[in-house]
Amino acid sequence: MEIAELSDLLVWAAATALAVAMIAFAVDLGRRTDERVGARATAEARATVGAGSSDTSAPAAEASGPGPDGAVEARRRAAGIAMSTTWLGTAMLLVAIVLRGLAAGRTPWANMYEFTMVGSFIALVVFLVLNLRRDVRFLGAFVTGLVTLFLVLGLNAFHVAATGVQPALQNYWLVLHVGVAITATGIFTVSFVVSALQLLRDSRDAGSPFLTRPGFRWLDRTPGPTALESMSFRLNAVGFVLWTFTLIGGAIWAEDAWGRYWGWDPKEVWTFVIWVVYAAYLHARTTRGWSGRRAAWFVVVGYACVLFNFTGVNLIFNGKHSYSGIS
Amino acid sequence: MSERSYRPEGIADEFTQGTRGGESEAGATPSGGPSSATRQAPRTGWRGMLRWTWRQLTSMRVALLLLMLLAVAAVPGSILPQRSQDPAAVVEYLGENPATGEWLDRFGFFEVFSSPWFSAIYLLLFVSLVGCIVPRTVAHARAVRNRPPRTPARFERFPARATGTTSATPREVTDAVAEHLRGRMRWLPTFRVDAGSEEARGARGKIPARPAAATVAAERGYLRETGNLLFHLALLGLIVAVGVGQLLHYRGQAIITEGRGFANAVVDYDTFESGSWFQPESLVPFSMTLDSFTSEFATDTVAFAQSRDFTADVTVTEPDGSSSAETIKVNHPLVIDGSKVYLQGNGYAPDITVHDGEGAVAFAGRVPFLPEDQVYTSRGVVKVPDVSPGLEQVGLIGYFLPTAVIEPDGSARSVFPLPEDPLLVLEVYRGDLGLDDGVPQNVYRLDTANLTPSVDADGERVKLLLEPGDTVDLPDGLGTVSLAEEVPRFVALDLRHDPSLAWVLAFSLAALVGLTGSLFLPRRRVWVRSWTHDGVTHVEVAGLARGDDVGLQPQVDRTLAAVPGLDADHADADGDPDVGPDAAPTHNPERG
Numbered sequence: 001m002e003i004a005e006l007s008d009l010l011v012w013a014a015a016t017a018l019a020v021a022m023i024a025f026a027v028d029l030g031r032r033t034d035e036r037v038g039a040r041a042t043a044e045a046r047a048t049v050g051a052g053s054s055d056t057s058a059p060a061a062e063a064s065g066p067g068p069d070g071a072v073e074a075r076r077r078a079a080g081i082a083m084s085t086t087w088l089g090t091a092m093l094l095v096a097i098v099l100r101g102l103a104a105g106r107t108p109w110a111n112m113y114e115f116t117m118v119g120s121f122i123a124l125v126v127f128l129v130l131n132l133r134r135d136v137r138f139l140g141a142f143v144t145g146l147v148t149l150f151l152v153l154g155l156n157a158f159h160v161a162a163t164g165v166q167p168a169l170q171n172y173w174l175v176l177h178v179g180v181a182i183t184a185t186g187i188f189t190v191s192f193v194v195s196a197l198q199l200l201r202d203s204r205d206a207g208s209p210f211l212t213r214p215g216f217r218w219l220d221r222t223p224g225p226t227a228l229e230s231m232s233f234r235l236n237a238v239g240f241v242l243w244t245f246t247l248i249g250g251a252i253w254a255e256d257a258w259g260r261y262w263g264w265d266p267k268e269v270w271t272f273v274i275w276v277v278y279a280a281y282l283h284a285r286t287t288r289g290w291s292g293r294r295a296a297w298f299v300v301v302g303y304a305c306v307l308f309n310f311t312g313v314n315l316i317f318n319g320k321h322s323y324s325g326i327s
Numbered sequence: 328m329s330e331r332s333y334r335p336e337g338i339a340d341e342f343t344q345g346t347r348g349g350e351s352e353a354g355a356t357p358s359g360g361p362s363s364a365t366r367q368a369p370r371t372g373w374r375g376m377l378r379w380t381w382r383q384l385t386s387m388r389v390a391l392l393l394l395m396l397l398a399v400a401a402v403p404g405s406i407l408p409q410r411s412q413d414p415a416a417v418v419e420y421l422g423e424n425p426a427t428g429e430w431l432d433r434f435g436f437f438e439v440f441s442s443p444w445f446s447a448i449y450l451l452l453f454v455s456l457v458g459c460i461v462p463r464t465v466a467h468a469r470a471v472r473n474r475p476p477r478t479p480a481r482f483e484r485f486p487a488r489a490t491g492t493t494s495a496t497p498r499e500v501t502d503a504v505a506e507h508l509r510g511r512m513r514w515l516p517t518f519r520v521d522a523g524s525e526e527a528r529g530a531r532g533k534i535p536a537r538p539a540a541a542t543v544a545a546e547r548g549y550l551r552e553t554g555n556l557l558f559h560l561a562l563l564g565l566i567v568a569v570g571v572g573q574l575l576h577y578r579g580q581a582i583i584t585e586g587r588g589f590a591n592a593v594v595d596y597d598t599f600e601s602g603s604w605f606q607p608e609s610l611v612p613f614s615m616t617l618d619s620f621t622s623e624f625a626t627d628t629v630a631f632a633q634s635r636d637f638t639a640d641v642t643v644t645e646p647d648g649s650s651s652a653e654t655i656k657v658n659h660p661l662v663i664d665g666s667k668v669y670l671q672g673n674g675y676a677p678d679i680t681v682h683d684g685e686g687a688v689a690f691a692g693r694v695p696f697l698p699e700d701q702v703y704t705s706r707g708v709v710k711v712p713d714v715s716p717g718l719e720q721v722g723l724i725g726y727f728l729p730t731a732v733i734e735p736d737g738s739a740r741s742v743f744p745l746p747e748d749p750l751l752v753l754e755v756y757r758g759d760l761g762l763d764d765g766v767p768q769n770v771y772r773l774d775t776a777n778l779t780p781s782v783d784a785d786g787e788r789v790k791l792l793l794e795p796g797d798t799v800d801l802p803d804g805l806g807t808v809s810l811a812e813e814v815p816r817f818v819a820l821d822l823r824h825d826p827s828l829a830w831v832l833a834f835s836l837a838a839l840v841g842l843t844g845s846l847f848l849p850r851r852r853v854w855v856r857s858w859t860h861d862g863v864t865h866v867e868v869a870g871l872a873r874g875d876d877v878g879l880q881p882q883v884d885r886t887l888a889a890v891p892g893l894d895a896d897h898a899d900a901d902g903d904p905d906v907g908p909d910a911a912p913t914h915n916p917e918r919g
């Protein structure tokens with residue numbers, strides 16, 4: 001078998017492992033929910049007695065969230081399976097990326113398929129590394145779910161054979177500019193999940209009729225909106241700095257490759273739009289009346305722009321960045 | 328932490344004061360509720376009005392609004408064709424959508440990034456930025472000299488705390504802790520530290536009695552605001568540098584063939600464009616010759632005929648007469664006297680000679696044929712106006728095929744970009760080429776409207792096929808055309824000079840550095856109090872950060888650990904997880 005084919009097979013295997021992980025994470029989230037219902041009821045009772053305002057019930061419920069009881073811990077088998085399959089899937093993806101690089105004889109991130117592969121890998125790594133520092137397994141179902149989706153989409157829609165690249169791409173900036181852009185995208189993927197959860201959780205806490213249904217009880221397993229917001233911010237801060245570097249690095253590269261550092265090419269326009277949206281997010285966080293929920297919406301919009309920049313701009317617009325290899 | 332610093336209108340309180348202090352903020356839930364800021368109505372009189380407008384313009388809310396507008400306004404620039412990039416696409420769009428196109432054009436939608444509305448947004452944003460950044464810089468310059476705030480009486484309300492006991496004296500504790508907090512770099516202390524002392528005092532309200540104590544008050548994070556200011560100022564610098572570059576730059580394009588050259592003078596370029604402050608004297612008069620051009624293409628089946636390398640070998644002659652051999656590649660422009668020369672395109676320029684019906688040489692020269700696809704199917708025209716008196720002018724249109732195959736139906740196509748089996752296919756026209764009217768013509772196009780094509784007996788267009796070295800007769804007794812043995816290559820060079828480049832880069836990097844500092848440098852205060860009771864020295868440490876800061880408790884713990892002779896059993900980090908709503912997930916006992 002050719003190395004390139006082996007790489008593709010490994011991506012399929014990784015997608016399968018991650019699909020299993022997603023199911024296991026979901027099971028874990030669902031089970032723990034049942035065990036938590038009691039806890040939440042008491043917490044709410046306490047909060048109501050304490051202040052009587054819905055405002056204070058949120059932190060109270062939060063504080064009781066990751067409570068220290070070993071009984072529950074012992075029963076989190078599904079979470080264990082989920083974590084091991086996630087590690088497995090991530091490792092297989094890594095090997096697939098390395099093999100792809102060997103098959104093509106260059107840095108393995110030069111077209112859409114490879115970008116999808118590496119970006120997914122980064123998102124998984126961000127999740128796994130975060131989880132080493134604190135328990136973020138509640139993110140697992142969403143991160144592995146998104147990544148599975150991306151990988152299957154990549155294999156089916158973006159796949160191209162492994163080969164060399166045209167002269168404009170033969171440059172160390174391919175490693176730096178594109179590598180950093182992919183890393184930022186991976187981080188934005190996770191921060192998007194966190195902010196989306198923040199919005200859902202916040203609505204549930206605020207008594208949204210839809211989200212207070214029993215089907216959304218798993219939301220009580222997540223940290224409260226404030227904790228989610230600060231987690232998302234920390235990720236976005238890193239992502240934003242990397243994105244700023246992507247922008248500057250891209251301009252330096254364009255200066256050498258295309259003879260101008262900035263030309264409002266569609267890809268440049270969207271990279272700029274994304275940058276401005278995340279800058280607006282950072283401002284919104286610090287603007288009275290805009291922090292919290294509204295700021296979180298910027299993350300959602302920003303991530304939508306990131307996805308569009310990757311898919312729409314590559315496939316619809318005819319710019320200088322038409323390197324997808326898909327014709 | 329910047330109680331005395333300038334606060335833009337509308338900035339949320341958490342970001343100007345150290346909070347998460349416990350009590351009151353504990354319930355700070357993120358809700359996008361209506362703005363609590365009371366918008367002052369404009370005061371009467373034009374000065375009041377002016378001041379009110381200025382306050383609004385430099386407020387966080389307006390900055391946010393302008394940022395959002397900027398993002399939205401940029402989008403049409405990616406959807407609609409833009410004149411600056413692809414004027415032909417704009418013409419095509421206008422042809423297809425005459426009604427909407429006209430309106431879009433009227434509002435500058437085909438030149439979004441130089442349209443009045445786009446410019447207005449970013450100019451307002453930058454006015455707002457100046458209005459915001461200048462007072463902040465002044466306030467920060469003052470704040471940089473501030474001493475850390477006094478040690479508070481009670482530590483219980485702080486989110487991060489640690490206590491311990493030691494055999495060292497309070498004095499020794501203070502010295503050791505102060506040294507630890509300042510850090511190793513004398514010239515750039517991590518913390519600004521003040522050591523002090525407190526008198527013994529009796530119980531007061533909820534505060535219990537305490538013996539005389541030594542205190543340390545420390546603060547770090549001045550660089551965070553410095554970074555933020557640097558970032559915003561660098562953005563201002565960036566836009567100024569880009570603007571100046573626009574005014575001073577020039578750019579010229581020239582097509583040259585192997586063995587030929589050009590001089591750096593406005594007249595020598597095929598196209599030339601410059602900013603309004605450009606002076607033609609600023610062109611350094613060097614000259615350049617293209618010695619050879621080579622290209623490589625993939626031959627594997629997967630990426631067959633994809634380009635792999637382009638190299639132009641040139642000789643540059645400086646005004647002082649010295650010359651040097653250089654190479655230009657894609658991604659590796661040649662820098663000469665502060666200008667950059669880029670390899671933007673390449674192709675074949677077949678050497679064609681036309682003899683007219685009387686046998687005189689009517690045309691001889693290299694004609695660049697522009698590649699139209701990956702296998703260099705290249706299109707070009709030969710205009711032959713200089714025929715002997717009384718003869719009709721001749722125009723040739725055709726394709727150059729570097730590696731040609733002839734299909735069974737007689738048509739020819741190219742299968743590979745390198746000249747392995749070149750073929751020139753020409754159609755012949757005769758009549759008035761219209762070159763004497765004085766109307767400028769595109770050298771790559773032949774207007775055939777008033778010309779007569781040559782046809783064969785079946786009424787089909789005559790197609791002449793020439794391999795290198797061939798000479799064939801033109802139909803209708805128009806003469807002959809020959810293709811030379813050698814097929815020279817041509818390169819399209821793009822020369823650009825922009826004196827602001829270094830500034831643009833410097834400001835971008837300054838912005839990146841400032842941003843990194845402003846996002847990741849922690850802003851913290853740490854206080855330490857130590858006193859002796861029953862022969863044991865008690866130490867308590869408290870920490871406060873601006874915004875959320877996962878590193879606060881570790882910082883407090885490290886500070887306590889710096890106490891000499893610390894009694895291990897009593898060292899106890901009691902950062903209370905119940906204090907802030909966020910505290911819990913930081914140390915999680917459940918992680919897997």
Ligand code: HEM
Nearest residue numbers: 279282286335342385386387390452455456459555845846
């Ligand atoms: C070109 C327009 C602007 C851009 C791209 C921009 C970008 C940014 C970014 C990325 C940050 C994040 C740094 C951080 O969170 O610490 C920031 C912070 C900040 N910006 Fe801007 N900004 C712009 C204009 C303005 C204007 C007009 C104002 C004044 C009204 C302003 C006031 C601030 C303030 C006060 C902060 C600090 C918030 C904090 O304490 O964290 N900015 N800006």
